[in-house]
Amino acid sequence: MEKMINPQRIRKYDDTLSGSGPVLYWMHRDFRARDNWGLIHARQQALLLQVPVAVFFCLQPVFLDATLRQYDFLLKGLEETAAALAEAGIPLLLRSGDPGVEMVRIYSELQPSLVVTDFDPLRIKRQWLQTVLDQGCTPLHKVDSRNIVPAWLASDHREFMARTFRPRIHRHLAAFLDPFPVLPAHPYPWTGSVAGEDFPSLRTRLRVDTRVQPVSWLQPGEKAAHQMLTDFVDQRLADYMSRNDPNRHVCSDLSPYLHFGMISSQAIVLALQRRGLHGEEVDAFVEELVVRRELSDNFCLYTSDYDQVSGFPEWAQKTLQRHQGDRRPYLYSDEQFDQGQTHDPLWNAAQYQMVTTGKMHGYLRMYWAKKILEWSEDAGRAMQIAVYLNDRYELDGRDSNGYTGIAWAIGGVHDRGWAERPIFGTIRYMNEAGARRKFDVKAYIRTWTPA
Numbered sequence: 001m002e003k004m005i006n007p008q009r010i011r012k013y014d015d016t017l018s019g020s021g022p023v024l025y026w027m028h029r030d031f032r033a034r035d036n037w038g039l040i041h042a043r044q045q046a047l048l049l050q051v052p053v054a055v056f057f058c059l060q061p062v063f064l065d066a067t068l069r070q071y072d073f074l075l076k077g078l079e080e081t082a083a084a085l086a087e088a089g090i091p092l093l094l095r096s097g098d099p100g101v102e103m104v105r106i107y108s109e110l111q112p113s114l115v116v117t118d119f120d121p122l123r124i125k126r127q128w129l130q131t132v133l134d135q136g137c138t139p140l141h142k143v144d145s146r147n148i149v150p151a152w153l154a155s156d157h158r159e160f161m162a163r164t165f166r167p168r169i170h171r172h173l174a175a176f177l178d179p180f181p182v183l184p185a186h187p188y189p190w191t192g193s194v195a196g197e198d199f200p201s202l203r204t205r206l207r208v209d210t211r212v213q214p215v216s217w218l219q220p221g222e223k224a225a226h227q228m229l230t231d232f233v234d235q236r237l238a239d240y241m242s243r244n245d246p247n248r249h250v251c252s253d254l255s256p257y258l259h260f261g262m263i264s265s266q267a268i269v270l271a272l273q274r275r276g277l278h279g280e281e282v283d284a285f286v287e288e289l290v291v292r293r294e295l296s297d298n299f300c301l302y303t304s305d306y307d308q309v310s311g312f313p314e315w316a317q318k319t320l321q322r323h324q325g326d327r328r329p330y331l332y333s334d335e336q337f338d339q340g341q342t343h344d345p346l347w348n349a350a351q352y353q354m355v356t357t358g359k360m361h362g363y364l365r366m367y368w369a370k371k372i373l374e375w376s377e378d379a380g381r382a383m384q385i386a387v388y389l390n391d392r393y394e395l396d397g398r399d400s401n402g403y404t405g406i407a408w409a410i411g412g413v414h415d416r417g418w419a420e421r422p423i424f425g426t427i428r429y430m431n432e433a434g435a436r437r438k439f440d441v442k443a444y445i446r447t448w449t450p451a
């Protein structure tokens with residue numbers, strides 16, 4: 001037997017292995033067949049129990065303001081993953097409805113020996129898991145396949161600065177950059193016959209806004225994710241120190257794949273190591289991909305109100321409260337924000353880039369969210385509209401990175417205080433003059449303003 005998965009990646013709920021049924025892996029965050037610790041664990045347990053293993057996915061017809069754009073990306077990618085699983089003798093069982101309820105249903109039909117599932121700190125996911133646990137669908141093992149260092153090991157509390165979190169990550173990193181075992185096709189064939197959906201029927205279940213169309217500039221799926229990584233490493237990583245210039249294409253464009261779990265961040269770091277790559281641009285990329293990205297899960301794991309003003313640090317809530325009554329130079333409605341109809345061509349251009357491509361450049365996301373604070377009645381309203389637009393248009397939205405990024409911009413999360421000023425108080429301020437010092441603002445506006 002290959003080396004077993006590091007047990008620190010697993011959180012066990014009632015571990016008494018009892019039944020003789022298959023092992024069922026409920027996939028709801030890490031949508032990939034490769035380099036997936038949850039799937040590896042399910043397969044290893046099924047080998048030990050000498051039973052079949054199956055993967056379960058439940059389509060929720062509506063998910064956190066997602067639209068056709070994100071579901072199209074998810075489902076096309078999942079079809080490719082289903083084919084890869086089938087080659088290993090592992091069926092992907094499809095249902096639609098409330099994932100927690102459907103998981104309980106399929107559990108009673110299959111009576112699995114063990115349920116394995118993904119870790120996800122988002123509120124909606126906690127609800128799904130609680131439904132399943134309340135109905136006694138155990139033994140159940142939750143595996144953190146999204147982070148390199150399991151979130152519960154990296155820290156047992158909310159970290160307030162990257163400065164305190166970074167050493168915790170680096171302390172564990174080497175131990176958790178272990179190689180992914182390559183498992184044989186599963187020797188215990190699936191004999192179950194459960195009623196379920198297929199991909200065409202799943203699409204008919206969607207109840208989403210189809211006005212936000214799929215994008216064509218990047219392909220969904222695991223193969224496309226690895227191709228994007230190769231393109232980035234070969235063509236863009238060397239210039240990554242210019243990542244704050246939105247007129248240059250130097251970033252990885254991996255965030256949609258990372259959000260849907262179509263590529264493992266651990267596999268990305270292992271690939272960089274295999275190629276012997278190092279230098280300040282590699283360190284900067286790993287800082288974003290590992291420290292910043294895993295800090296986001298730390299924030300959402302330990303801050304249940306991660307998308308509310310009440311989730312901001314005390315100092316930030318106080319300073320925003322103190323400046324609550326300051327006059328707003330501009331106030332915009334949801335519609336005006338959504339349509340990019342503010343007085344500010346730079347903000348409108350950033351909104352247009354997000355609406356049309358599904359991916360706003362990282363530097364502009366900071367500016368974009370901070371201006372929403374400046375042009376909204378209060379921080380609560382600003383959080384609402386920023387989260388709504390981000391989840392509606394971004395391919396990588398509905399993600400702990402997004403809730404944390406927005407809370408950083410509007411509520412000083414993982415930041416410190418700066419010189420006090422109207423509306424922002426001591427929350428870090430950004431303006432166009434600052435942007436002009438970083439890049440050619442006129443060029444960016446020309447690129448992202450409709451003819």
Ligand code: FAD
Nearest residue numbers: 251252253254255288289292293362365396397401402405
């Ligand atoms: P690269 O620079 O190539 O980074 C590689 C990976 O590192 C990214 O894919 C991402 O997973 C991670 N990463 C990079 N920057 C950050 C960061 N600041 N925080 C956490 N992880 C990071 N990221 C999302 O994935 N989804 C979102 O919805 C999202 N919303 C954001 C909203 C605001 C207001 C802000 C300030 C940031 C937001 N980010 C979000 C973080 C960051 O802007 C994006 O991850 C990045 O722009 C994605 O593009 P990339 O993959 O080409 O980035």
Ligand code: FO1
Nearest residue numbers: 028029058059060063066070120260398399
């Ligand atoms: N996960 C599911 O298990 N079922 C879904 O139908 C589903 C839809 C969905 C749509 C958009 C999106 O961005 C994510 C979606 N997810 C779904 C979950 C997602 O993959 C992530 O788990 C969270 O969004 C981030 O942690």
